[in-house]
Amino acid sequence: KNELVIAPSILSLDYGHVDEQLKALMDSKAKWLHFDVMDGHFVPNLTFGPDILRGFKKAAPLFMDVHLMVDDPAFFAPIFIQNGADLITFHTEALNNDPSRIKALLQKIHELGAQAGISVKPKTNIEQFASLLNDLDLVLVMSVEPGFGGQSFMEDQLDKVRWLYDARKAQDLGYRIEIDGGINASTYKKALLAGCDTLVAGSYVFKNDIIKSIEGLLE
Numbered sequence: 001k002n003e004l005v006i007a008p009s010i011l012s013l014d015y016g017h018v019d020e021q022l023k024a025l026m027d028s029k030a031k032w033l034h035f036d037v038m039d040g041h042f043v044p045n046l047t048f049g050p051d052i053l054r055g056f057k058k059a060a061p062l063f064m065d066v067h068l069m070v071d072d073p074a075f076f077a078p079i080f081i082q083n084g085a086d087l088i089t090f091h092t093e094a095l096n097n098d099p100s101r102i103k104a105l106l107q108k109i110h111e112l113g114a115q116a117g118i119s120v121k122p123k124t125n126i127e128q129f130a131s132l133l134n135d136l137d138l139v140l141v142m143s144v145e146p147g148f149g150g151q152s153f154m155e156d157q158l159d160k161v162r163w164l165y166d167a168r169k170a171q172d173l174g175y176r177i178e179i180d181g182g183i184n185a186s187t188y189k190k191a192l193l194a195g196c197d198t199l200v201a202g203s204y205v206f207k208n209d210i211i212k213s214i215e216g217l218l219e
């Protein structure tokens with residue numbers, strides 16, 4: 001059984017007070033930092049490049065959980081690994097949901113020394129990737145449409161979590177099951193009950209007391 005991990009999403013960081021908040025993260029029980037990369041094409045929003053990742057890792061040396069929401073993850077994965085990504089998660093939709101292209105990118109990420117995961121948007125079926133589960137360190141289930149923080153939790157996405165949980169057990173695998181979007185004090189319990197072991201939380205952590213809200217999600 002995987003230990004529960006909280007991955008605060010710095011998409012919701014207050015960029016007027018970066019130092020203070022990174023310090024609070026270092027003093028908190030968070031071991032991961034969730035880093036959302038958006039290219040303005042795969043999703044209608046723009047975020048951070050590799051230099052920001054390198055700077056953040058220096059200031060807050062946590063496990064860097066990089067979530068690529070980009071059209072060309074095969075191009076960007078190596079660049080983010082060189083700049084401090086410990087785990088790269090990319091969207092299957094960006095590779096046309098093609099299992100052989102997905103498998104090739106997972107292999108490439110592993111060869112470069114990072115962990116590898118896939119993510120699916122709410123409308124994408126997860127069961128079509130059953131044959132890939134053995135190659136994965138993590139599966140990220142989106143519980144909002146990717147692109148923005150602060151949206152509400154889509155409870156129907158927990159069906160994917162339950163399926164992933166059962167498949168992991170049946171095949172004796174160890175991948176993490178991460179959920180991203182709308183996690184707060186009332187939704188996180190449902191995610192845990194369904195079988196998640198890795199919780200991304202953005203607005204809930206950064207719009208509240210950082211240390212206390214992270215502690216709350218571990219209770």
Ligand code: DX5
Pocket residue numbers: 009010011012034036067144145146147148149150151180181182183200201202203204
């Ligand atoms: C959305 C991002 C999320 C986002 C979650 O596309 O992938 O990581 O930061 O934000 P909250 O926790 O506010 O829903």
Ligand code: ZN
Pocket residue numbers: 009034035036067180200
């Ligand atoms: Zn994310």
